[in-house]
Amino acid sequence: MLIKDASILVDGGLLRDVNIAIEGSRIMGIGPEIRDESGDGEVIGGSGKLAIPGLVNAHTHLAMTLFRGYADDMELLPWLEEKIWPLEAKLTAEDIHWGTKLGCLEMIRAGITCYNDMYYIMDEAARATKDMGLRAFLSAVLFDMRPDLIEDAEPFIRRWKGDDLIVPAVGPHAVYTCSEETLYKAMDLAEEHATMLHIHLSETRSEVESFKKNCGNSPVGYLDSLGFLSDRVVAAHCTWLSPKDVSIIGTRGVNVAHCSISNHKLASGIAPLDQLARAGANICLGTDGASSNNSLNLFQEMKTTAIVQKCAHSRPDLFGAREVWRMATDNAYAAFGLDLGLRVGALADLALIDLKKPWFFPLAEENIVSHLVYSIQGGVDTTIVAGKVLMRDGVIPGEEAILDRAQKQFEDLVSR
Ligand SMILES: [Zn+2]
Numbered sequence: 001m002l003i004k005d006a007s008i009l010v011d012g013g014l015l016r017d018v019n020i021a022i023e024g025s026r027i028m029g030i031g032p033e034i035r036d037e038s039g040d041g042e043v044i045g046g047s048g049k050l051a052i053p054g055l056v057n058a059h060t061h062l063a064m065t066l067f068r069g070y071a072d073d074m075e076l077l078p079w080l081e082e083k084i085w086p087l088e089a090k091l092t093a094e095d096i097h098w099g100t101k102l103g104c105l106e107m108i109r110a111g112i113t114c115y116n117d118m119y120y121i122m123d124e125a126a127r128a129t130k131d132m133g134l135r136a137f138l139s140a141v142l143f144d145m146r147p148d149l150i151e152d153a154e155p156f157i158r159r160w161k162g163d164d165l166i167v168p169a170v171g172p173h174a175v176y177t178c179s180e181e182t183l184y185k186a187m188d189l190a191e192e193h194a195t196m197l198h199i200h201l202s203e204t205r206s207e208v209e210s211f212k213k214n215c216g217n218s219p220v221g222y223l224d225s226l227g228f229l230s231d232r233v234v235a236a237h238c239t240w241l242s243p244k245d246v247s248i249i250g251t252r253g254v255n256v257a258h259c260s261i262s263n264h265k266l267a268s269g270i271a272p273l274d275q276l277a278r279a280g281a282n283i284c285l286g287t288d289g290a291s292s293n294n295s296l297n298l299f300q301e302m303k304t305t306a307i308v309q310k311c312a313h314s315r316p317d318l319f320g321a322r323e324v325w326r327m328a329t330d331n332a333y334a335a336f337g338l339d340l341g342l343r344v345g346a347l348a349d350l351a352l353i354d355l356k357k358p359w360f361f362p363l364a365e366e367n368i369v370s371h372l373v374y375s376i377q378g379g380v381d382t383t384i385v386a387g388k389v390l391m392r393d394g395v396i397p398g399e400e401a402i403l404d405r406a407q408k409q410f411e412d413l414v415s416r
Contacts, residue, residue, distance in 0.1 A: 002036035006046025025386035054113025054349035056332035059257035059286025063099030067291035104132035111351035118171035139171025220245035250279025255335035262288035352382035
């Protein structure tokens with residue numbers, strides 16, 4: 001396959017009229033004179049378009065797309081206890097399947113080619129994701145109150161280990177829902193199978209305060225005392241941290257999945273991102289579930305992250321466009337060990353953005369990343385994962401049937 005005459009980002013600037021040759025799942029050549037050696041004859045016109053490496057959604061609960069708009073404008077705990085958990089208790093494999101496909105559609109439309117998820121009935125999420133062609137790190141969520149889930153964590157890893165798109169991981173929900181025994185079990189599993197660990201950490205002030213009262217330690221201090229924290233961990237939120245917590249997270253090289261919009265919509269707080277970055281944490285961006293965001297769009301996350309952090313520090317010079325762009329791309333590739341980027345040999349996970357949109361004008365060498373972070377309102381029209389075209393010129397085959405089915409699935413779920 002050849003993407004012809006596209007523009008690409010080089011050191012934050014724009015390089016025009018570049019061909020990208022893809023063979024199998026990898027990029028085999030990039031440059032003005034590159035030709036297609038794959039022999040499949042497939043050509044995608046890239047003129048007037050920008051090719052970007054795929055964005056990575058570092059924290060979500062994808063099937064929660066079915067709960068989008070179901071219970072807005074509430075505080076986290078009553079929102080979970082009164083609305084979300086009762087509905088989640090009724091979830092079937094079919095709900096997960098269609099909720100996941102609905103989420104995949106939305107992410108394909110936003111140039112996201114890989115996501116990191118923690119939820120229920122993950123075999124179904126994995127099958128749906130494979131059908132859609134996206135790449136995913138999937139953790140079956142672990143809670144003390146569901147021993148069956150803890151028991152199935154290892155079989156789940158064995159079922160999916162070695163898959164070309166699905167990477168199984170271990171997802172203890174949080175320190176306030178998992179005992180020490182469960183956390184140790186999660187660590188052992190991750191060690192034995194060399195997987196990532198995915199956990200919610202210090203999301204709300206009340207959660208952190210009550211944990212401190214009960215345990216005499218912060219959630220971060222406690223996890224560190226267990227030896228849990230390392231660069232294998234993706235910790236979602238990290239909103240309420242003491243300076244000591246920040247230093248621990250940085251020293252351990254933890255990957256922080258910052259979920260700006262979810263944190264602000266639930267009024268959970270503003271994460272100390274600047275301190276975390278300076279302490280050495282690797283900061284990535286996540287959308288969280290569509291029930292608390294309510295969209296799955298990393299362009300929105302980039303903009304929100306930048307403007308909220310600037311305002312929180314009264315420092316417009318902090319969190320520039322290039323820095324938050326890295327959070328959705330390079331930082332995430334490092335966190336998940338993804339061989340991604342627009343270069344020869346990398347996985348062919350990429351998106352094409354139509355630059356002929358009002359929000360990309362005027363366009364110059366130096367302002368393209370600024371436009372991608374601060375002004376984009378759409379334009380992703382082609383998405384490719386592992387060399388397979390998932391959306392071309394804005395068309396995703398089968399999209400309408402998935403939308404209809406997801407609608408029916410939601411109506412069925414709430415009437416159960
Ligand atoms: Zn979450």
